[in-house]
Amino acid sequence: MGLSAPFKVCFEATQQLVELLQNTTLGTNGAKYRHLDTSSRIIEIDNPLFLSLERNNRTIGNVTFCRRGKFWYVRYFAFSTFFQVGAKRNRNQQRGSSFLKKELNNFFKEVFSGNYSEESVQAFYAYIDPRNDRSKWMSENFGFQKVGSLATQTYSRLYPKPTDRFEKTTNWEELKAFVHANYSKHQYFFETHASKGSYYVLRDDKGAIIACAKITKAHWEIERLPGYFGGVLTRIIPLLPFLKNIIRPKEHTFLVPEIVCSLNNNPELIDRLFNTLLAAEKCNLLIWWVDQKDPIYKDVKTKISWGILHALIGASPVDVVALHNPTLRNDFSTAPIFVAGLDMV
DSSP states (O other): OOOOTTEEEESSOOHHHHHHHHTOOBOSSSOEEEESOHHHHHHHSSSEEEEEEEETTEEEEEEEEEEETTEEEEEEEEEOGGGOOSSSOOHHHHHHHHHHHHHHHHHHHHHHTTTTOSSOOOEEEEEEOTTOHHHHHHHHHTTOEEEEEEEEEEEEOSSOOOOSSEEEEOOHHHHHHHHHHHHTTSBTOOHHHHTSSOEEEEEOTTSOEEEEEEEEEEEEEEEEOSSTTHHHHHHHGGGOTTTTTTOOTTSEEEEEEEEEEEGGGOHHHHHHHHHHHHHHHTOSEEEEEEETTOHHHHHHTTTSOOOHHHHHHOOEEEEEEEEEOTTSOOOOOOSOBOOOHHHHO
16 A cells, blocks of 8 residues: 655664654653663664654654564654644644554555564564553554563662773684573574674683673663652652662763573572773663563562662563554464663763
8 A cells, every 4th residue: 555655664763863863752641751872772673664754854753663574663752742642632633643554554564564574573562561550552553462561670889899800802703602592582682783783691610601691881861760759759869868879860971781681580690790881981880671581580580689779669570562463373472572772871
């Protein structure tokens, strides 16, 4: 059927698209924040396809996909106020939402029919805040189904401490077997991302790797923290000596670990690794998005002191949703979800 004229497909981000994403505040009823790294981050994402809605030489909407073989990740979903969703919409917004729904459904069908991909696409997947009205609207209107749940696990230290036998490495061949043993059977695992970039590792006294993680450093502007008291906390945190170094709402810097591994899922090793990561990067907070049923998280979540921010807001849930190709047989996996840290920021 093809897309209507206002929609355009391209494979490189335009400046107008970057501006739209930079000005988009994410979240509605829970945490609300804005990414400050968009102009550099959009260059880093893997194998992108940008589906943009343009009007009067302006980009007023976009869905960005990372094409990962059989699975496409929905990286960005941003539209102007004309397409606002929720209970209190005027008639123009309702028409805009109907038009958007029709066009995106046509696009999903085209991809499932073999367009825009060299191999058969099995599913689209995305991460959504279950309290976010816009995310729920996308999920409900396009047939996405919940397939998993992540924990937003914070780890904070006012005075992080370095440790011995800790180093940064880009030697993927040395890490490959360790990473594959922990993650190759996870849903949506892809080596293209895992094999790129630097890892931080801990070694034993014989030089063998006993723990590792990749990190992404992120910068957000936080309008509201998650949780019932999130709005109040955001206002008072800059006034509290023990919290103002952990959360800086106007320009918040934190680390995002991924591909977190340790020998025998040892919580002491993970604690030491995270503490040393903060010391090495001169940060006070990391946020680990991890499947709640991932063996490593299940083994360590009650055995690590996660810090003061966790005590205040807990570990907020994130839904993993997927739209499966109706023309294929889909064997639904119970394996944990592989989460690339870059996807979350």
